[in-house]
Amino acid sequence: MTKVAVIGIGQSLRGDDAVGLEVLRQWRERFQETASRLEVQSEACELPGLTLLDLFNDVDTAILVDAVQGKSTPGTIHLLDENELSAFTSDAKSAHGWGLAETLQLGNELMVTKTKVRVVGIQAEQMTLGTGLSEAVKDAIPIVCEMLEEEIHKALCE
Amino acid sequence: MKTIEVPALARVEGEGGLYIGLENGKAIEVRLDIYEPPRFFEGFLKDRFLQEVPDITARICGICPVAYQMSAAYALENALGVKIVPQARALRRLMYCGEFIESHALHIYMLQAPDLLGKESALELAATAPEVVKNALRLKKIGNELLKTIGGRSVHPVNVCVGGFYSWPDAKSLKDLLPDFEWGLNAALDTVKLALTLPYPDLEIDYEFVALHHPDEYGVIEGEVWSSNGRKLSIAEYENGYIEEHVKHSNALHSHTVDHNTYLVGPLARLNLNHKQLMPNAKKALADSGIQLPLKNPYKSLFARAIELVHFYEEAIQLIKEYKPSGPAHVELKLKAGEGAGATEAPRGLLYHRYKIDANGMVQFAKITPPTAQNLPRIEADLFALVPQLISMPEAEATLTAEHLVRSYDPCISCATHFLKLKVEEK
Numbered sequence: 001m002t003k004v005a006v007i008g009i010g011q012s013l014r015g016d017d018a019v020g021l022e023v024l025r026q027w028r029e030r031f032q033e034t035a036s037r038l039e040v041q042s043e044a045c046e047l048p049g050l051t052l053l054d055l056f057n058d059v060d061t062a063i064l065v066d067a068v069q070g071k072s073t074p075g076t077i078h079l080l081d082e083n084e085l086s087a088f089t090s091d092a093k094s095a096h097g098w099g100l101a102e103t104l105q106l107g108n109e110l111m112v113t114k115t116k117v118r119v120v121g122i123q124a125e126q127m128t129l130g131t132g133l134s135e136a137v138k139d140a141i142p143i144v145c146e147m148l149e150e151e152i153h154k155a156l157c158e
Numbered sequence: 159m160k161t162i163e164v165p166a167l168a169r170v171e172g173e174g175g176l177y178i179g180l181e182n183g184k185a186i187e188v189r190l191d192i193y194e195p196p197r198f199f200e201g202f203l204k205d206r207f208l209q210e211v212p213d214i215t216a217r218i219c220g221i222c223p224v225a226y227q228m229s230a231a232y233a234l235e236n237a238l239g240v241k242i243v244p245q246a247r248a249l250r251r252l253m254y255c256g257e258f259i260e261s262h263a264l265h266i267y268m269l270q271a272p273d274l275l276g277k278e279s280a281l282e283l284a285a286t287a288p289e290v291v292k293n294a295l296r297l298k299k300i301g302n303e304l305l306k307t308i309g310g311r312s313v314h315p316v317n318v319c320v321g322g323f324y325s326w327p328d329a330k331s332l333k334d335l336l337p338d339f340e341w342g343l344n345a346a347l348d349t350v351k352l353a354l355t356l357p358y359p360d361l362e363i364d365y366e367f368v369a370l371h372h373p374d375e376y377g378v379i380e381g382e383v384w385s386s387n388g389r390k391l392s393i394a395e396y397e398n399g400y401i402e403e404h405v406k407h408s409n410a411l412h413s414h415t416v417d418h419n420t421y422l423v424g425p426l427a428r429l430n431l432n433h434k435q436l437m438p439n440a441k442k443a444l445a446d447s448g449i450q451l452p453l454k455n456p457y458k459s460l461f462a463r464a465i466e467l468v469h470f471y472e473e474a475i476q477l478i479k480e481y482k483p484s485g486p487a488h489v490e491l492k493l494k495a496g497e498g499a500g501a502t503e504a505p506r507g508l509l510y511h512r513y514k515i516d517a518n519g520m521v522q523f524a525k526i527t528p529p530t531a532q533n534l535p536r537i538e539a540d541l542f543a544l545v546p547q548l549i550s551m552p553e554a555e556a557t558l559t560a561e562h563l564v565r566s567y568d569p570c571i572s573c574a575t576h577f578l579k580l581k582v583e584e585k
Binding site for chain 2: 013110
């Protein structure tokens with residue numbers, strides 16, 4: 001049985017960085033049938049750091065939903081696979097912060113995971129404490145949920 | 159469209175900056191600017207119901223959420239005059255073991271050891287010593303598993319409430335973790351051996367150490383606030399000994415003692431003040447190491463963390479074996495207006511909370527003093543001492559050297575991804 005993990009990443013109190021968590025919540029509500037399937041596990045994660053790797057246990061495909069900071073218009077949706085992620089670096093080697101890219105790279109380096117990873121990224125407008133989601137990001141959520149649903153079904157058929 | 163121009167997926171918390179002001183080649187000013195979220199939370203908590211506080215403050219940090227939950231719960235229990243049942247207290251200690259384990263394993267292996275071994279990051283360490291990093295991830299994961307078993311989730315666990323716990327975790331699920339913990343205890347003892355082989359830079363600082371002390375157990379929850387200078391205060395008296403002040407360059411408050419001394423909280427302070435309360439294996443590992451206390455080298459806080467890793471694995475095993483839940487997991491709260499303080503030891507040091515609540519249990523005032531705010535003036539002072547070396551180095555090397563020192567404190571520059579930006583200015 002193909003197993004898929006859907007993981008919403010973000011920080012609930014930090015502006016658009018909460019979008020991954022909100023997408024997960026709305027997707028569970030709209031697509032209850034998929035969300036309740038045994039082979040689909042879903043989890044909301046705030047600042048998972050390296051713990052993310054633990055969520056890949058026995059999972060064939062992990063679909064991560066997270067905010068991204070880039071130069072595209074706020075609310076722009078990016079769909080990335082593992083190869084594209086390898087281009088991602090950040091300065092996260094510093095304090096506690098293990099960025100998503102480093103965490104996945106470490107997982108690959110140690111071969112602790114053979115999980116296929118897809119990332120759905122939503123361009124953030126701001127990540128200010130206590131501000132809530134921007135309008136452009138909110139508007140993108142229903143579309144992201146549909147894309148997520150499609151990706152899950154694709155992964156289940158692989 | 160398949161690529162993004164930007165380097166980082168979002169996990170950004172803020173930036174730290176190190177500013178060094180020079181005059182005639184000598185440092186006259188050193189400022190570490192760091193971002194610190196607790197201030198925001200103090201305002202955010204006003205008019206919230208007290209039972210929301212543990213879970214809201216847990217959001218301050220992804221590494222040590224349990225510490226924020228615990229200090230908040232104790233402070234609010236003190237405000238209401240509530241005492242939790244003994245098994246709930248033991249379960250809080252057990253949950254704290256999980257947090258210490260995951261936080262210390264992360265810091266030792268993923269953050270500080272690569273610095274000491276001259277590796278750019280744990281990724282580079284993983285390429286040369288994959289087994290070490292695999293074991294480190296397992297050591298850390300066991301801590302997270304414990305948090306998940308007690309708190310439902312491995313990151314930001316829930317279940318701690320004012321009055322105890324919302325529900326007792328399943329005894330069998332906890333006992334099923336024992337084989338992993340036995341493995342972890344041995345791996346932690348190996349970590350101490352590894353810690354003894356690492357090349358620590360020479361640096362001895364005459365710190366005033368401050369930690370929670372409890373006569374019957376390694377100080378983590380409850381007890382008194384002890385200083386190596388002899389000051390002993392109850393938790394309620396904490397603010398009589400330690401004062402926070404705004405400094406212009408930082409949005410973090412800086413703490414000092416009433417005598418205007420800088421002081422140090424964290425693993426070095428705990429080990430130096432509380433080594434007599436260590437569990438037997440941890441005590442033996444310390445004795446066998448030949449390391450003399452007090453330890454005064456900030457880089458050697460890695461060794462203190464390794465000893466604590468042994469301690470918390472050992473204590474977790476004991477607490478899991480003794481776990482016997484019965485009756486309600488939390489006491490019923492009778493709301494009344496009041497004020498209470500609580501302090502517990504986060505992995506990176508003493509974490510103090512104080513709240514005022516009204517008769518309906520709504521928060522009217524919140525004060526949160528995180529460990530990093532207490533250590534900041536000390537970190538700046540240490541950087542000041544390092545300046546003569548820094549200014550003779552190329553910028554990249556100087557930045558890295560300063561980062562190593564700052565990182566050894568394990569500051570909660572809360573998951574700040576972009577770390578130091580060094581600016582040297584000749585006046």
